[in-house]
Amino acid sequence: MINSKIRFVTALALAASATAVYSHGDVAPQEVDTEGLKELPKDEWLSENPYRGNKEAIEIGASAYNQNCARCHGLEAMSGGIAPDLRELTKFDDEYFVNKVRNGVQRNGMTYMPGFEDVMGQEAIWAIRSYIDKRHYEYKDKDLAELYEQAE
């Protein structure tokens, strides 16, 4: 009884903080259709992008990024200053990326970024990662052909 009460209060607090975050953006998180991409484990998270350079993943990721991330991280991942510029991330940041996106960022009771694990599967999060990889290549003037070659 006491336990369920505590759980209820916690849920309310979470709902309130989520509302605070979404109220200045446009919408709640959007589900992502990842059909066509290789399926990934449901219960075990990879630490490296399995879709790097995969053009279909990049396309799905671009649309998922626009719907879920652009309002804070900027159109085409060009930061307007309210959240970090994701184009700076390198391929060594895969695990860091996935952990941030799954859990979001909370500090001192404030939600700076919502977690997406409950709305997006592993496929969708790596698809977004693939799009960010591409934006990194463009930003750093690297050869995109080299990125596409990395697709399995």
Ligand code: HEC
């Ligand atoms: C409500 C605004 C908001 C939304 C929506 C949002 N983020 Fe963030 N994100 C932030 C903020 C603010 C930070 C910096 C948090 C901090 O102070 O550590 C951040 C940090 C990150 C980081 C760590 C970056 C770094 O350089 O350390 C990653 C990766 C990231 N976000 C990815 C995403 C992705 C991918 C999405 C969409 C699925 C997303 N975010 C949606 C606000 C947001």
